[in-house]
Amino acid sequence: MTIAAFLLIAFMLLMYVLLDGYDLGLAAAAPLVGRTDGERKALMAAIGPFWNGNEVWLIAAGGVLFALFPKAYAAAFSGFYLPFIIVLWLLMFRGIAMELRGHFESRVWHEFWDASFWLSSALLVVLFGIALGNLLRGLPLDAQGYFRGTFAYLLNGYAILVGLFALVVLVQHGLSFLLLRLEGAPAERARGILPALWGVSLAGYVAVTAMTFVERGLSVELSPLDALPLFSLASLIAFRVLGARRRDTGAFLASCAFIATLLIAAAATLFPYLLPARPLAQGGISIFNAQPGPVALATAFTATIIGLCALGAYASFATRRMMGKLRVER
């Protein structure tokens, strides 16, 4: 049960990255592909109906983490107080930008919110990456599992590398989503950028994988999960090949597969820890010492599964009605 609960949290976070990932990535790429006011408006419109629902995956994952592993929730949110508040403010700022841009026909107003939107989205992605990097690296925790280090400690080279890699990967993801939603100049620009970006992702992928092995040490016994990096590589190549043939849906799915395999590998590396200590041998907060007892675990687990199944039904119904291409207004 505890392990299933871990998988559930991992699944919800994965969904968050796949879904909000494309709108964050698209936003971060907006200055590259949207030149005119109309184009930028179209870029926001492309994600308009979806971003709030996508963000709910994060909010819901937070709530479910609270219910399934309260001690990890408490330790993570309070231990990383400032980083969490910064993430929070960026999320708020981004939401405000999305909501307010369209209310006035003023160039100054639009430019201000466009820039807020790009910057907050790009920073969020980098911060999420830094967080993941630090988890993979392990953190200095006290006896109760609370982090007492400083903010600056979190900005180490490895974590920043993961943060930048996250930005590249999600920009790529966002652009490939853009191709599904928009026609016209932004889409053509995206097609122009993607090959070069792909090169950067590949280089980043190699660098991050290598550095991760350095940070964590090579494990001697190989498990089937060690094949995951190969799947990641295969999806990344598929992404390029499909993209070059303008098979946009396929390319987007390949990008999803690339991100999913990376994150599954990360989750498998962390398992069973939610907050691993550094040095890594020292344990940390694991799913076993953070769970709230059998009744609470089973209740939250069952309730969440039922809720997500229902969501699958109505969300696919609603999305099917709203997907489809938009045109850029002049």
Add this chain to the structure above:
Amino acid sequence: MSGVLADRLQFAFTIMFHYLFPIGTMGLAPFVAWYWVKGARGDEDARRAARFWTKIFAINFAAGVVTGIPMEFQFGTNWAGFSAKTGAVVGQPLAMEGVYAFFIESVFLGMLLYGGRAVSTRMRGVAATVVCAGAWLSGFFIVCTNAWMQHPVGYTLSSDGTVHLQSIGALLLSPFAWWQYVHVLVGALVSGGFIVAGVGAYYLLSGREQRLGERFVRGGTIVALVFSLLAIFPTGDRNGADVTRWQPVKLAAMEGLFHSQHGAPLAILGMPDVKAEALIDPVYAPRLLSYLAYGNWEANVRGISSYSRAIVPPVEVTYYAYHVMVGLGTIFVAIAVIAAILLALGRLYTTRAGLWALMLAMPFPYIANEAGWTVSEVGRQPWIVYGLMLTNDAGSSTVAAAETLFTLIGFAGMYFVLGVLFLYLVLREIGLGLGTQA
């Protein structure tokens, strides 16, 4: 400043700001749904009304989302002691709120706002109804969380003070939660009614949108009348009964009753002087408190001085907040009754004084709602979970007061800007009027 005091200030500020928006969401959603459903039946005016209220609703909803996210974060960031010990219980309704309510709301609101031509008016009616249900559901789950903190049920306690969930049924069906929830919902609907009536009154006063103005005034007044009566009876009365039964010291603070008394009077007015242990300049209704609390004119009601000082909540804040809520509640009934009589006589639309009263009433339900929450939350002190865990033990050991103050300043700045923009956008929407597109 102690860490927990800074946490309390920050929580109070951010939740009171957040709560302004759920009031609008829960209170306006039924109007939005109603006008879309009517519009789908070929009523052109209703369709224009639906578009107009959907715009206002969307601005309000966005502000609610933006200010709601910090609430969920704060349980972990500022109240780690509380979350780690009670997460097994408190986490349940919070998780359900995310999984059951927020997803539904956002998916169907997306459809309502961005559907474009792909979504018919009928489908919009359905989407708006679902959004309304989602908003009410999210109110239920969150009130359930709060109700557990007021009156914990369905749990077991282990020796280190960690709470375990025993039964989710007991938690979700807690009688305390249900009466609290219904009262909260009624409070939101009182607000919704007065907002719609007030906007209608504005249009009539300024001589625009005659037909729809009348329609808003009529619909809003009826809703305001029904729900301001329900706010007092049975829901307000039942909340009072629950407090009497489970938190008697809060009752004493609400009523400013310092000394235990048989046949205790109800203080209508008066200023509590905590040092002197007396109300200054009181106006009493004799024996009424004994009757309201216990249904018996002679019953003994315990006063503040009969409790150990350590468990008495801040008396002044609780007392004033309670009197503001109840006083406003009474005034709402008066306004709504008079407006309804004028309406029945067919004179409301032309009585400028009546329209002015409706328009000026708009902000007051907000104040009543905020005051009500202040009663329940400040009156709950010094407990974070009544009788189980003290607020002083609930903070985060790793977070210093200085950090919380810093972020509080950040929130204050951001919310100030947000508040100004929100008011500006909503007022502008109202000023622009209903538009011509049906």
